[in-house]
Amino acid sequence: MHDESPRQLPSQDRFPGLRRRGFLAATGAASLGAIALTGCGGPDSGDSKGDGTPKRGGRLRAAFAGGGAGETLDPHLSNLFADVARAKALFDKLADYGPDLSARPRLAEKWEPNKSLDRWKVTLRKATFHDGKPVTAKDVLYSYRRITDPDKAFRAKASLEPVDLDASRATGERSIEFVLKRPTAEFPNVLAAFGAYIVPENASDFDKKPIGSGPFRFVSFTPGRSAVFRRNDDYWDGAPHLEELEFVIANEESARVNALLGGQVEYAHELNPTTARAHENKGRIDIVRLPNSAMQAFCMKTDRPPFDDKRVREAFFLIADRKELIDGALSGAGEIGNDLFGKGYEYYADALPQREQDLDKARALLKKADAERLKVTLDTSAVAAGFTEAASIFRDQAKKAGVTIEVKKGSKDSYWNDILDSGTLCCYRSGAMPIETHISQRLLTDSTTNATKWRHKDFDALYQQAQSTRDKTERAAVYARMQRRLYSEGGFLVWGFADWIIGTLPRVKGVETKAPANTLDWARFDKVWLG
Structure with missing residues (x-):
């Protein structure tokens, strides 16, 4: 570990901020999300903003919205994009998500299930922590047991629920047998779970001198202001091109843009579409759009009028001019x-016909449902970009079908909790995650963030069938069957998938352009260089 003093940190006055938080994935009750892909999307893959030969050295300053003085470097508490x-940058997971949201090996070199899919052997690659100690099976089991501590609120806890950690054991220094509570064909998604980072055994204090196995080593951290990291020359996936990486906090989007335009940072995260249009192809900054990064939807609660009638739900599908x-x-x-989550992701049912607006058919369905002069309240909020605009546009579209929509604006601070159980129709979005995870967290009878109140025992049984199916082609067929059901009568009116927008200075190279936000190659600073 280098212990030289960092350079002067940027003054907070240069990055005035609001308390607006950039959540990873806005879901019913909480923010969920993360990132992924192995080292296969590097500068020469044709999918990155790069040219020429990578250069070593330099400090890249990246501006993100933050969480104020309460920020922490504890990886198991990661909630915001920052x-x-x-x-x-500091830690690794056993696996992570590729651009199609399939799990790819990271610290895990390979994984192998038994025939019944309820025991998995994971073999670790040779990797070391920043203090030179090897990453071992004991570190993995400690990390997972820490995450699942019933007295803690770590974000990966729900994802690790299928694992019986009391029965799981180290079978060697770099091998682990995970015992599962039930057959789990998609167990690699558990290894890639959002927040499931591996830390050294017994590690607990992460804000003074955190030790991970990631591409950068800790130098300094001031919560709500700045974090400085330095290149890890011994990183198992190849040393970063950058010498140093600094995260600066600028909560207001205008502050991030102004810092970028003024050369105070080289990378600005989370820009608005209007900002991108104003600056794209003007030469001062480069705009990077990450496609399919956020599902945009209206959520209909299927357990209460008027959306307990599937004819009404189908009518609403047909009202939307996407x-x-x-x-x-x-x-x-x-x-x-x-009207399905996960466009472009593994298992997505792309063979279903694209739904188009059909007001005549919508009116006919509403008439059959005795809902010709339907009135409904649409909950929305300024909690996410485009929510209030989408609500107004859909209100006007519905009027053409004889439906009266009253738009109700809620609090940004409590919106996700408010709309999980209350109301009948609301604006909704989600960041990237595997389709299997979306189903398990949101569409099963006992799902904790089941915002559409979709509860069907036969649907639950199909999910368990998929998880018990070893052959991937056969498993994909089960997921396709589930999606056909959701397409015809589900509660998510998925009208779009938003690009995630990043701004960089032209001299920043190697920024991935094809991977959605919440995948490994998003914010993949170990593959970036300064031209």
């Missing part, structure tokens, strides 16, 4: 959805 970007919603709510920065 938290996760810092965590992935192109108008993309253009008006997202300033064109996205692509249309088809």
